[in-house]
Amino acid sequence: NAGVTQTPKFRILKIGQSMTLQCAQDMNHNYMYWYRQDPGMGLKLIYYSVGAGITDKGEVPNGYNVSRSTTEDFPLRLELAAPSQTSVYFCASSYSWERTGELFFGEGSRLTVL
Amino acid sequence: QKEVEQDPGPLSVPEGAIVSLNCTYSNSAFQYFMWYRQYSRKGPELLMYTYSSGNKEDGRFTAQVDKSSKYISLFIRDSQPSDSATYLCAMRLNSGAGSYQLTFGKGTKLSVIP
Secondary structure, three states: OOOEEEEOOEEEEOOOOOEEEEEEEOOOOOEEEEEEEOOOOOOEEEEEEEEOOEEEEOOOOOOEEEOOOOOOEOOEEEOOOOHHHOEEEEEEEEOOOOOOOOOEEOOOEEEEEO | OOOEEEOOOOEEEEOOOOEEEEEEEOOOOEEEEEEEEEOOOOOOEEEEEEEOOEEEEEOOEEEEEEOOOOEEEEEEOOOOHHHOEEEEEEEEEOOOHHHHOOEEOOOEEEEEEO
16 A cells, blocks of 8 residues: 655745645545644644545645545645745545544655745 | 644764653643654654553553643653654644644654664
């Protein structure tokens, strides 16, 4: 099993451009999450999904959008990229609400906005 | 006062030493407590997951939770160079919309010197 797979691993964007970070998991987990990690800061939740067709905002959702059309995939869309979105983005999944603390993370997508 | 405080280190110890990593928190509603290990340029991976107060042991790792003091610890016995990583504490609520989100500390960078 591959676990949680994120693409791309690295990307440089210009201010105002848009892009989608891809995330796929093969563990049949219902719950999926997007976190961002900034230097010297704890991971912050951007969006999460409790199943196909159901998404909700986390702590820092502004400037992002998500969709969840299948159990496996949870893409994160950045619209009108800004330097403040320079960060490392991690997709994660968990089996259930009870096991929300047992997150399986991808290897991250490093995004730089210039 | 930040919700979760964690000394960022860096912490450098000789191989075989006992390592103590700590976090304090302010929200008494946190019920679940986790420790994640993150190697450089990788995603976090779950080490320990505890509920409420008490100790939990897994091999060379022991997690302690003291809810009365709002203080959690991770002990690593017989530390190895392969333990060199950043250690993130995390915690979550037991109920409500916020229970889908983990609140992370900033992480402590540990180096174990051979």
